[in-house]
Amino acid sequence: MPELPEVETTRRGIAPHITARTVSAVVVREPRLRWPVPEELGELLIGGVIQTVDRRAKYLLLRTERGSLIIHLGMSGSLRIVPADTVPRKHDHVDLVFDDGLCLRFHDPRRFGCILWTADDPLDHVLLASLGPEPLGASFSGDDLYRASRGSKTAIKPYLMDGKQVVGVGNIYASEALFRAGIHPQRKAGAVGLDRYRALADAIRAVLSEAIAQGGTTLRDFVNESGSPGYFQQTLNVYGREGEPCRRCGAPIRQLKLGQRASYYCAHCQR
Structure with missing residues (x-):
């Protein structure tokens, strides 16, 4: 998607x-x-x-x-x-x-x-009125994510994919940002500390910015306005790499299902 x-x-x-x-x-x-x-x-x-x-x-x-x-x-x-x-x-x-x-x-x-x-x-419009902040905008911060998450028992990955918390962080980029921030995708959103949320916000901004610079990610259908695919998939750290070695520590990348979506992570690097 x-x-x-x-x-x-x-x-x-x-x-x-x-x-x-x-x-x-x-x-x-x-x-x-x-x-x-x-x-x-x-x-x-x-x-x-x-x-x-x-x-x-x-x-x-x-x-x-x-x-x-x-x-x-x-x-x-x-x-x-x-x-x-x-x-x-x-x-x-x-x-x-x-x-x-x-x-x-x-x-x-x-x-x-x-x-x-x-x-x-x-x-x-009804489709846009209740959406959360733009992750690349000035109003998005780890501090706000931390405050909103207090008491939440939802796993951090689907929490990030909830458009009321922050928009546009879909399955691929949530997996990649959590890897960069060293956070396990199953960890409860309410159990992640402030410093880790700040690191996560920085990781989200970095992953999205790098993906935009490379024209997005093409796994199946996406092409840009001229019909060319995106190239960010060539630098994915965890998404779609089950069984392959982690680029950071060499441990095999694992996959699990969260909210009916495939989630990829490194059990050694993400806690």
Whole structure:
């Protein structure tokens, strides 16, 4: 599933091509995504100008003077910039065509993504209003994570993946950040001390920043706006490496299930 680095990579890739461009056509080949694509999307968008391309958590926000598109890539979605006359592939569900002849094309084999519209501030939308702080923003800190976690009996890994605590720290990056901070993924969130939370916040910022710099992680479906994969998977320390030697101590990487998700860790380095 595309996580924060993949969504931010997409945002940075598409923004230069569509900002200040006028939407000249909207093509909806398949409206049945996670939620139906608004029937009036063409009426709402054609003639509108993309003012900014923002990100909140794993949502992309394409703001116009009339309102905003809210886009989520789901489990297998991607956005590509292509010439408008490019023959669509299977699972190319929605096109936004611009006045310069380029097209923003939404591709989603599993159709768990979404394209929604709001005339109001998208940050007040029901999907975004209750989200926690951005991990790369000034409001995110280990001190706040520590205070919020007091009394929690939830394991630290699923706790980090709760978007009300901090957004965008999905399965891959939670495993990697916990490894860097030396925290076992099963340790109860309420049992982690302040200094370790500070180290964990630093690890989250570092892992996400490095992943963005390398274009995200491609394990199966993700590609950026030009169709290229991410490369962060080449430097993963624990995720997907069960049985392989830890890059730090040489002990075999282990796997366990937490919250129905595979978690990878080093039993020697993480306590």
